[in-house]
Amino acid sequence: MISSNNLRISLDRKESGADIDFISHAHTDHIAAAKSSKSVLASMQTIRLIEQAHNITLAQGRNEQEGFRLIEAGHMLGSRQLCIENEHLGKRVVYTGDFQMVRSKTSRPIEILDADTVIMDSTYEDPSIRFNDKNEVETAMQDWARGRLEDGIVIFGAYALGKAQELISILNDAGIRPVVSKKIGRVSGVYTNNGIKLEYLSAEEHDGDYEDALRGNFVGITETRDLQTIKAGLGMAHGKRVFTAVATGFAKVFRFNTDAQFPLSDHADFSQSIEYIEATGAREVVTYGANAEAFARNLSQKGYNSTPFRSSAFAAKAENNKYLEN
Template identity: 45%
Template sequence: MHGTPLNGEQMALHVGGYRISLDAKESEANLNFVSHAHSDHTGGVRKNSEILCSEITRDLLSTRVRYELKMVGTPGGVKLLNAGHMLGSKQLYVESDALGAVVYTGDYQMQMSPVAEGIEIKQADTLIIDSTYPFPNVVFEEKAEVITAMQHYIRSKMDIGSTLFGAYAMGKAQELIKICNDMGVTPIVDQPIARVSEVYSRHGVKLDYVERNLHEGIVYPDFSVPVWIVSMHRMDMVRANVAALGKRIFTGLATGFAMTQRFNTDVQFALSDHADFNQAVEYIEACRPRRIYTRGSGKDTFARNLKAAGYNAGQLGGHTEFAQLLAEEV
């Protein structure tokens, strides 16, 4: 038995000689599972740390770190399953004599992303599941409907100006580029987005875009392009400069949080790369776990709402049974 203190966010699974951390810095881990390249899941990525992730995630992380990443092969008894969230995103699947099969989802989505692999779901005894959208009353529309609405908006503004999207450089920006490409539009993007998009293209997701170094002053000779996609913090700068050239510019955001928040843009679309509550239930029905542990910022609410729906759920860190998960050799 290992006498590890129980801590919901700092946790690890034991398999073979490994202690595997899950998307977070965990002081005693000797192998760090990184489900995908979003920065809130990369606490285990440090110089000289050994990481378990997909090759695509490794390549995406390499656009941000200066040191060489030490990637290890998948240990016996462990599988990586597609999570559907962004290109290269994986779930961790571990088979154990003591606990049966354990799955950790990280961020995941049930709907098919235009720029990611579809999700894989395996049955498991224990499920550790992400809690990004814990409320049953937040219901996403079909992604295809949201995309059609976005393309309609872009088209409706093309004759009178440009549309400027702010986006996370990793994942969301590539989805927006693909949505534009599918309607015959080649957007302008900034350098961080282009760096990530190049990795996507290298791994088979072909994207057409024009890269602009937005540090190089203010002259955008091709300001008549219909769509700009830039990192969030550049939105105001691009809006001001394009407007200064006498061109109308409409600002937009595409995020699932558009369901619950109003942002300071002309338009917002609830384009999410996560599962909503109903999709989480759909996942659980396919996975058929005997026990569920919720993880992430909404974990308390999510566990409560899953319990109310009849599932054996507890939040990670608040459940004594989880001590076993930490303590036993899996």
């Protein structure tokens, strides 16, 4: 939690005593505050996705608040960073949430502002992990899908929110209209309603085109993690070979039990995080999230003034330095 302009704001977490809960984007690990929040601050797209993909009705959702600015994070539809302006002190603090430095086919590019302090997501804290060029990853996926499609059914596993839509767009560019699960279909509907062009056949619609697609070889996208069971089930039901793959940045870190794995990430890696810090000119980096301690250590080793975020410590510091407080 941080405080500014006499308000206490939680950052992608459920914290008691918050006046406002900022939700940077609609991924499950960022929306813990949504159910019980008195007041959610998020983009309109994130509010729609929370309502339609997670079936949560928000007591109050707003996309503006005086003294705060929501700017693009490049991570997925609706993802935003929170920029906290303290005009009185002339200080600017930016909380990134999950962010991506390279362009994605299905989200707007990141916006980077000058900042005094950056509170930064720590998903990829390890300097040795470097993502491949995104165009190369996309081309490899298209080539693999086209090739396997000649011999059978192709199933991709991907997060239902964000990654699945990026995957649909990549496949569309290869002339493939994938079949998607009900949940992915619902989320994709929010994307198309927001002007993102996606061609897919959803299990929810279950119309003639969908049935026709299932009779031939097809590419499917599912959020189900157990792709081995899906492979066995589809193989039996259709009497065809089934090829599986995952599309996730964690393909750089883990070995998945699939025929192929593609490191399609919607995050910044360590070197891209440094690129971001340099672009803001921030003198202080406060690391946030699961790997905050290690990320702060790794940044300090590179000469950055970096500490992990501690809710109470940050509030106390704000009090002492009059840094974030009005």
